[in-house]
Amino acid sequence: MCGLVCLWNVGNEEMAARMIVKLEHRGPDATQITSLKGAPVIMAHSRLSIIGPQDGAQPIIQGTDMLIANGEIYNHADLRAILGKDIFQTASDSETILHLFRSRAARWVDRLDGMFAFVLATPDRIVAARDPLGIKPLYVARIGEGLAFASELKAFDGLGLQTIETVPPGTLYDSRDGWRQWYRMPQGAARAEPGLDVEATARELRLVIEAAVAKWMVADVEVGSFLSGGLDSSIIAAIAQRQLKQAGRAPLKTFSVGTAGSPDLIAAKAVAAHIGSDHDEYVFTSDDLVENLPHVIYHLESADIDLVRSAIPTLFAARLARRQVKAVLTGEGADELFAGYTYHHAYVDDPRALADELTRSLGTMHNINLQRVDRISMAESLEARTPFLDRDLIAFAQSTPAELKLRRTDPDRIESTGPTTEKWLLRKACADLLPESLVWRKKAQFDEGSGTVAALQDALQTLTGNTGVIDRVQEGAFYEKTLRDRFVDPDLILANAGRWVADRVAA
Template sequence: MCGIAAQHRTDSTPDLDAGTRMLLALAHRGPDDSDHRTVGEHAWLGHTRLSIVDLDGGRQPLTAPDGWSLVCNGEIYNHEQVRAELGGAVFGTASDSEAALALLRTGGPAELHRLRGMWALCAAAPDGRFVAARDPLGIKPLYWARRGAAVHFASELRAFPAEVQDAVESFPPGCYWTPEAGVVRFATAVPAADPAVWEGIAPEVAEKATREALVDSVRRHLMADVEVGVFLSGGLDSSLVAAIAAEHCAERGRRLKTFAVGTEGSADLLAARAAAEHLGTEHHEAVFTAREAIEVLDEVVASVESFDASLIRSAVPNWFLSELASRHVKAVLTGEGADELFAGYSYYHAEHATGLDAELVRTLEELHGLNLQRCDRVTMAHGLEARVPFLDAEVIAHATALPAAYKALEPDGMEKGHLRRAFTGWLPEELLWRRKEQFGTGSGAQDLLSPYWADRVPDADLAAAADALGVRTKEELAYYRVFRRALPAVRPDRVLTRFATA
């Protein structure tokens, strides 16, 4: 995991001073190293590194013998397969990112669909060729600002020079950009699915396939030359990830590290403790108070780069969790994405009982600007990499192909019954069938934050801001003010996705 910045200019040479400032703004994303390079007459690439794979040889920008250079943020889990498929291609490092560089050099940006993982990249050649691209789901962030003949790219909004902040936009997932072709889509977030594939198949067969898909993904996401832990909330999704990872570590003579957070006595903290005890992990906890939650709000909002109230509520406990985990590991697995794949939220069933598949696809496609943005920013603020095995391309393809009936509520109203049955025996029944609580609720954060603003933001302020700024609650207005202080010129309509309700 890293931070990247880049410039492409056709009117002059790149602005090296601006590039240096962009890299400094991203230092938290890559505390281990930083470097940059001018490529040809028109491009500049910068990189801050958190060393996860090929600790000694993976420094970026990576450069090929023909002068092509690349900076990449993220992880490419099938890089060994890509290397094997390219046969005669020459590799100078063991870095997973070099597989992306090799594809660009041998087949061009249309070949990027072969990469499996979470990544955003910029690459340039001495002859003026330039490519920027982002993974199909947008797990890793990438923004850009186009002004005249200059184009800037960066991993976070805060990195852009003040003079172009008002032009910054979110770079579209599953797309690449070149100066010649513009924006070109190379992959979709969710592949076309044919639920008829599963018609007439016994539920037990589908459950086995779901289990195998997730087990394979978790094991693949443990790829690293450093230790990888798990964020464990005690809910179904993170507990399943922890169970698979714990088994994998045990096979290799290691003990998995797990991390939980909450207010004293909160539901998530207690459930995570029980799951860790059952799995035999080395478990660590962070307990936060109301005072501490309020004290970090400005930092959290500025880091998440959003003012959506639901996002900030869940980001606050994640802040303390990331701070804790970063003292022990460099990377963690999370349970993000399971609810969007297997219909874990109650509104899916209350409002979309018909048309469920379409709503699941819609929310998956918006994740890059919501939960994935929160997950990336809060962890990277502490130099920690977060990986999301539920959002592996093969897991997404499998889950979205399952008929909607497999994602319907159980007779007692329990959600995700199919996923729970797929892992019968992996967890105690009381954890396997624990009812869903959103992270901001289960950790105790919502009870601390939502009421806090009732008497602190005047009614008149909200009434004036609701129409002018589109904020919906006093809490959201408070976060908007922090957002605006951190990013005074950024246009929220160009860079933010928001939950349907605050």
């Protein structure tokens, strides 16, 4: 995981240095600035070494071509075997991007399996691309006749720019051929075909999830796991722990946070005991929020109320985990794939609308939850991985009928889950991994289950000097003021900030 900056036909090394220094939290292991002989390009890279830690420094140069990348290519070993091991100079997974490009294979970028954002330059061409869902960020700004790319908005702050664009998920830019969308989200299925074997579907889903977890644990460093005690992170942690145990390796390190006595801490401790993970927790207070809110908002690059609220416990979890590991698994994406939010209940009698809504929400994750996870984990130099957003798992989940994801609750489940059960098929597929009371635990938002919302009132009163109840308008105004105070060009940041948008498919 890394921070990157690329200047094409614009600027100089001093400008690149000013930009990359603002991203060094993304990669504290090494920072390098390089120009390509004979080409109008300067690349800067701050590295967090995960794969190929000894020789994977970037930018990577092969002949007259140069690459910088952020993320992980999980099928890099297979690609090495296909492309020919002799052409590789490093053990870095990122080098496969460069050789795929140089192979001139049709739709070469589609062969990359992982989470990534990269910029690649030749003497007369610049190419940039982003992974299917936008797990890894990439922005671009036009400066005169040139282009400037960077991993975060803050790298552009103070340059006097008028506009910045997000490189869309699943999209590639080529200075020779323009923009093209190389990945399209598969449309979700609505109803089951006659005779569908639900038990077999659940078993197959389990196998696909297990394969995704195994793939997303590949690293040359130890990988831990966030564990909130909710269904999604518990499933990922339980499978990861099983795989480590089968391989004869040390127990999975799991991490949870919350206020004293919060539901998340209690549930996470129970899950950790059940699966046998090496568990650690951090109990935070309103004083911790007072101290860290400005830090959260600066790194989040957003003043959106809901994003800030959920970013707070993410920060404490990332900080806790980084003391022991460089990378963690998370449960992000399960709600969007399997209908896990409370508002999905309105779609229980309309599987077609539910399938369309899940497809829509998957396509917006890069601007909300994935931005939160990336920015806040990287603020602590921690790589966050999202196995539920594996391409194979997305394809399988989207082919699964929506009516199996959200179902009218069985009579004996009503007391614990309400009249409608979200993520029904996911629960069924993984029911043996966890105690029944945990498998069917009612979902809580991360900021609620962790106790953040309650502690936030006290923190905001301290920060604003207002002793009364802080409503959402006042809360949002404080977040925006805090953001404005941290940036030279706050309007530019706010214009591109991640935010929740109510554009849901009608039920």
